[in-house]
Amino acid sequence: MSAPQAENQPILAVTDLVSGYDPGVPIVRGASMTVAPGEIVVILGPNGAGKSTFIKSIAGLVPKQSGSVRLEGREIAALPAHRLVHEGLAFVPQTENVFGQMSVEDNLRLAAGILPKAERAPQLDKMYGMFADLARQRHLLAGRLSGGQRQMVAVARALMVSPRVVMLDEPSAGLSPKLVEQVFVNLAGIRKAGVTIVLVEQNARAALAIADRAYILAEGRNAHEGGAADLWNDPAIAALYLGGGKLRGREVPA
Numbered sequence: 127m128s129a130p131q132a133e134n135q136p137i138l139a140v141t142d143l144v145s146g147y148d149p150g151v152p153i154v155r156g157a158s159m160t161v162a163p164g165e166i167v168v169i170l171g172p173n174g175a176g177k178s179t180f181i182k183s184i185a186g187l188v189p190k191q192s193g194s195v196r197l198e199g200r201e202i203a204a205l206p207a208h209r210l211v212h213e214g215l216a217f218v219p220q221t222e223n224v225f226g227q228m229s230v231e232d233n234l235r236l237a238a239g240i241l242p243k244a245e246r247a248p249q250l251d252k253m254y255g256m257f258a259d260l261a262r263q264r265h266l267l268a269g270r271l272s273g274g275q276r277q278m279v280a281v282a283r284a285l286m287v288s289p290r291v292v293m294l295d296e297p298s299a300g301l302s303p304k305l306v307e308q309v310f311v312n313l314a315g316i317r318k319a320g321v322t323i324v325l326v327e328q329n330a331r332a333a334l335a336i337a338d339r340a341y342i343l344a345e346g347r348n349a350h351e352g353g354a355a356d357l358w359n360d361p362a363i364a365a366l367y368l369g370g371g372k373l374r375g376r377e378v379p380a
């Protein structure tokens with residue numbers, strides 16, 4: 127059994143992160159976020175707030191100018207993206223997240239490249255157990271799949287190496303409402319499997335419905351944060367960031 131102190135430790139802690147694409151032009155301007163093990167945390171905010179840049183910086187894909195990123199207490203801010211995968215932090219980009227000319231199975235096998243050989247086949251079976259559609263479509267080219275199914279391949283690729291934290295950049299972007307719902311059902315299932323999830327979303331209500339907590343960024347800084355249910359039911363937050371009234375009257379479970 128782990129010590130109580132370790133149990134209370136955030137799995138991911140980002141403090142005063144400043145980052146951007148060009149030197150001297152910060153996009154993220156001192157944003158912070160704390161994620162507990164097993165949580166689903168969603169990052170919301172207006173267009174151009176720096177949400178995607180924030181998680182891409184954490185994933186080592188956008189240069190950081192200052193600030194701290196700790197994964198299970200270890201400072202990882204200086205590590206490049208490929209090292210972060212080994213450390214247990216996976217990232218699913220919004221676009222170009224699968225190899226279209228390869229089969230679903232080859233996409234998954236390629237992602238498993240960093241695992242010891244003996245672990246690859248069991249991981250593949252685990253993904254097929256989790257995503258039944260992918261098991262059926264394992265021999266199809268990923269480029270021939272629908273947007274929702276491609277998104278599923280991208281998520282499964284990230285999960286192949288058993289990350290402890292997976293970050294997703296707008297996983298529901300460009301999908302039909304039915305597929306959006308499926309994406310969020312899948313994410314809730316992934317959390318049940320013990321993976322901590324951080325996602326950026328435009329679909330604020332749908333994301334809040336599965337999230338524990340949310341951060342709202344504006345102009346690269348923290349504007350609000352709170353429990354998903356509290357933010358969902360806050361009229362001022364709704365008017366500013368959630369696109370108005372309640373979605374089909376649904377309440378976020380407290």
Ligand SMILES: Nc1ncnc2c1ncn2[C@@H]1O[C@H](COP(=O)(O)OP(=O)(O)OP(=O)(O)O)[C@@H](O)[C@H]1O
Nearest residue numbers: 147153171172173174175176177178179180326328
């Ligand atoms: N590759 C890039 N090079 C330079 N600037 C970029 C790049 N990508 C994004 N930006 C700029 O960074 C700012 C924040 O963009 P970002 O995509 O992080 O915001 P966002 O909150 O995720 O927005 P959206 O909800 O519209 O996706 C924008 O001004 C954007 O023009």
